[in-house]
Amino acid sequence: MTDVFVVQAQQCAxxxxxxxxxxASLxxxxxxxxxQSAFDQAPPDNQQQWLQILGLMFHCQASQNWLALADYLEYELVQVITDSLSF
Incomplete structure (x- = not known):
């Protein structure tokens, strides 16, 4: 399932x-x-990383900084997914 999330994040970026x-917003x-459903099953430290990156992504979306948002999706989020959900 991790691979699916990574591909979706890259496509969205x-x-x-x-x-x-x-x-892309949809x-x-x-x-x-x-x-969120996947991270609900993850350890608290991983949930915290997810929430932090999610907050940064929503901030970029609110300020319409699409390139920064794409970077968060393609690099930061992918790293959190692979580090946290690869079990």
Whole structure:
């Protein structure tokens, strides 16, 4: 399942980089919902990392900083997913 989350995060980042922010925002929302369910089963430290990156991503979204959001999705979030959900 981790691989699916990684691919979805990378695809979402690509959409933001292409300027398709509405489509990317919907995809990000779906991904965040699925990840929340997965992180609910993770240890508290991993949950904290998830919440931290989620907050940063939502801040970028609110300020419409699509490139920074794409970077968080493609690099930071992927790292948290692979470190925290690979069990």
């Amino acid at each position: 690509a959409l933001f980089r292409l300027g398709r922010d509405v489509e 995809a990000m929302s779906e991904l965040a919902g699925a990840l």
